Amino acid sequence: PSAGPVTHALSSQVAGHANAVLTTEDDTLLIKQALPLELQFYQTVAAAAEPELDALRPFIPKFIGTLSLEGEFDADAPTNETSIAFKPLAGPRKDSLVLENLAHPFLRPNILDVKLGTVLYDESAPPDKIARMRKAAEATTSGSTGMRYSGFQVYDNTTGTAVHTSKAYKSISAAQLPEGLARFFPIASAAPGVSTGTEPPLNQGLPSALLHPILELLREDIADIRDALSALELRLVGASLLILYESDPVRAEEGVKWMLDDERSSSSHSSLDDDDSDSDDEGDVADGKPKKPRKPTPPCDVRLIDFAHTRFVPGQGPDEGVLLGLDTFLRLMDERIEVVARCL
Ligand code: ADP
Ligand code: MN
CATH class of the missing domain: 3.30.470.160 (Inositol polyphosphate kinase)
Known part of the structure; x- marks a missing residue:
């Protein structure tokens, strides 16, 4: 099962043009056609030093960069949930935007x-x-x-x-x-x-x-x-x-607890106070494999x-x-x- 495609259609796409968004095999990044205004917007916000744009930056997907695809979607070829057919580009190469996949951190x-x-x-x-x-x-x-x-x-x-x-x-x-x-x-x-x-x-x-x-x-x-x-x-x-x-x-309960604890600790005491127990957690071994606590x-x-x-x-x-x-x-x-x- 490891010989899958390098990219696949975003399964959690809820709107927009069909199959407009691809994700990398590990699901962390999103690849979408780079239209000029969208590319310009992400580049401007990434480079800007104005405080007005600083306030917006945490609320847009992380912009990783651009990528040139060697092929394009083949609309005539059969497509299933996990793969999209590509055909060689007829014209010049098209650039894509690479963004963070916002759905990746979630289980459901x-x-x-x-x-x-x-x-x-x-x-x-x-x-x-x-x-x-x-x-x-x-x-x-x-x-x-x-x-x-x-x-x-x-x-x-x-x-x-x-x-x-x-x-x-x-x-x-x-x-x-x-x-x-x-x-x-x-x-x-x-x-x-x-x-x-x-x-x-x-x-x-x-x-x-x-x-x-x-x-x-x-x-x-x-x-x-x-x-x-x-x-x-x-x-x-x-x-x-x-x-x-x-x-x-x-997962939701874990996340809510963590957010609420975090809010409390950041408003009351410094983060230096609550960082003394992690050396115990990381040493845990189960079935011969070190158990990495999921963040x-x-x-x-x-x-x-x-x-x-x-x-x-x-x-x-x-x-x-x-x-x-x-x-x-x-x-x-x-x-x-x-x-x-x-x-x-
Ligand atoms: P379109 O031009 O096709 O409307 P969008 O950028 O709106 O393209 O993306 C279409 C859909 O893809 C969105 O409704 C959303 O479900 C998903 N999507 C887009 N960007 C992201 C992202 N950065 N992370 C996760 N999902 C995304
Ligand atoms: Mn849209």
């Missing part, structure tokens, strides 16, 4: 792509595309609320498989947005009395005691993203918030992604449509936090 990531903004077309797009994207904004919650759910996956705990939303889910009404978030952040109910009747199936989700701190951590980060973007003169056409959280209860990973993550149509617009102020979308989403998060808090 629930992932939501929230497309931001009211304007979904670039000013340089041909008239027919502009007309199409205007219609798309009007036909979805993008036009009125500045955001829409592009797609999401939620693990089913009984089968251990990821369940994806259908394409049609994009066209839900603004009134259905809270229900959408409840589907993405379902409460696995331990106590049968608390079910509200509108909650998703019980074989999905985390208990409220884990879901609640995860929602609060995400909310805090999204508020920081909003603050960072309000100080930047950008047009983030077609960009998304990518929200990920661990749905495996054991806990955060239970959740949220980043901005997809900058293929993002431009810097000096002197023109922040992207009001994107800020509107973030405000809508923060309100939805607050509502969900309240519902989950009632189940604590």
Whole structure:
């Protein structure tokens, strides 16, 4: 089984163009076609020294660099879950972006792509595309609320498989947005009395005691993203918030405990105090092999992604449509936090 392809389609892709994203065999890196504006955005942010861009940097995927592919996807050849056929390039070599795969640290990531903004077309797009994207904004919650759910996956705990939303889910009404978030952040109910009747199936989700701190951590980060973007003169056409959280209860609990301990220790005492026990842990030997303790990973993550149509617009102020979308989403998060808090 070690003779697999060097790259394969990202299995946890929840939105966007089909098979647009590849990952390396070890799943740590993501490879996507380098469109000029997206490449320019990542290079500018990587090189910039402005404090306004410093504030954004923790909230975009780590940019590793570019890569030239020797071939391209063969759309006519059969494709399966683990391999994509390549054919030699007809024209000049195309560059790809190499980014960190945000899903990699998770065992069973629930992932939501929230497309931001009211304007979904670039000013340089041909008239027919502009007309199409205007219609798309009007036909979805993008036009009125500045955001829409592009797609999401939620693990089913009984089968251990990821369940994806259908394409049609994009066209839900603004009134259905809270229900959408409840589907993405379902409460696995331990106590049968608390079910509200509108909650998703019980074989999905985390208990409220884990879901609640995860929602609060995400909310805090999204508020920081909003603050960072309000100080930047950008047009983030077609960009998304990518929200990920661990749905495996054991891993999620480990991550939540670690995050909360970390917050406590960083605010009360110096990290020098709590680093004296690790020489004992590392010496553990089981079955003749040294047992390496796995470093806990955060239970959740949220980043901005997809900058293929993002431009810097000096002197023109922040992207009001994107800020509107973030405000809508923060309100939805607050509502969900309240519902989950009632189940604590
Ligand atoms: P497109 O132009 O096709 O919309 P995106 O950059 O939006 O390309 O990526 C499409 C999908 O791939 C996203 O919805 C997400 O599921 C996944 N994805 C993109 N970037 C990353 C990343 N850095 N880490 C993990 N998943 C990603
Ligand atoms: Mn996208």
